[in-house]
Amino acid sequence: MPTEVREVTTDAGWDEAVPVLRQLWSHVDDEFVYGWRDEDDYRLFGLYEAAEAAAPAAEDRPEGTADGQSATLVAVAGVSIQRVLHHERHLWIHDFVVDEPRRGEGVGRELLDWLDEWARDQECENLALACWDENDDARSFYETEGLEVWGQVMEREL
Numbered sequence: 001m002p003t004e005v006r007e008v009t010t011d012a013g014w015d016e017a018v019p020v021l022r023q024l025w026s027h028v029d030d031e032f033v034y035g036w037r038d039e040d041d042y043r044l045f046g047l048y049e050a051a052e053a054a055a056p057a058a059e060d061r062p063e064g065t066a067d068g069q070s071a072t073l074v075a076v077a078g079v080s081i082q083r084v085l086h087h088e089r090h091l092w093i094h095d096f097v098v099d100e101p102r103r104g105e106g107v108g109r110e111l112l113d114w115l116d117e118w119a120r121d122q123e124c125e126n127l128a129l130a131c132w133d134e135n136d137d138a139r140s141f142y143e144t145e146g147l148e149v150w151g152q153v154m155e156r157e158l
Contacts, residue, residue: 001049001050001051002049002050003047003048003049003050003074003107003110004047004048004050004071005045005046005047005048005111005114005118006045006046006048007043007044007045007046008044008045008046008076013046014034014037014044016046016073017044017046017073017076018030018033018034020073020075020076020097020099021033021076021078021095021097023097023099023100024095024096024097025095036078036094039080040080041080041081041082042078042079042080042094043078043079043080044076044077044078044079044095045076045077045078045079045111045114045115045118046073046075046076047073047074047075047076047107047110047111047114048071048072048073048074049071049072049074050070050071051070051071051072073099074098074099074102074107075096075097075098075099075102075107075108075110075111076095076096076097077093077095077096077097077111077112077115078093078094078095078096079091079092079093079094079115080092080094081119081122081124085126085128085150086125086126088125088126089122089123089124089125090119090124090125090126090127090128091115091118091119091122091124091126091127091128092128092129093115093127093128093129094129096108096111096112096129096138098111108141108145109145112145115127127147128147128150129142129147130153
């Protein structure tokens with residue numbers, strides 16, 4: 001089925017994205033996740049899959065969908081452009097989640113490839129993210145997609 005990536009900017013879009021984000025951030029509440037909207041430079045992108053459906057009235061269609069199409073959110077990525085690593089401009093992926101029933105279908109690869117091209121268009125030199133040590137499936141996916149372990153994130157709770 002055809003897909004498209006678009007930025008999630010509306011309340012309705014966030015309402016659809018938060019349950020997907022919570023698949024990664026299950027230890028926090030919805031309010032915490034919605035709070036990311038107010039963070040400087042945080043942008044949320046969704047990969048939507050179009051499916052043939054009865055054509056809803058224009059005012060009832062989700063933003064960006066065509067006549068006769070309905071769109072299902074299948075993956076999300078929260079990103080910002082930074083200069084933290086290497087002191088070079090890079091796209092930092094804060095959140096990357098494929099809806100659980102869609103994992104293993106190539107959806108993550110498609111969104112990651114889109115982010116790579118978008119980052120190049122934004123004149124980024126790298127694409128980077130942090131992955132929890134115990135998340136072996138995600139780490140394997142990222143390595144398969146050509147991301148290399150560069151270092152470790154160290155932190156102290158304040």
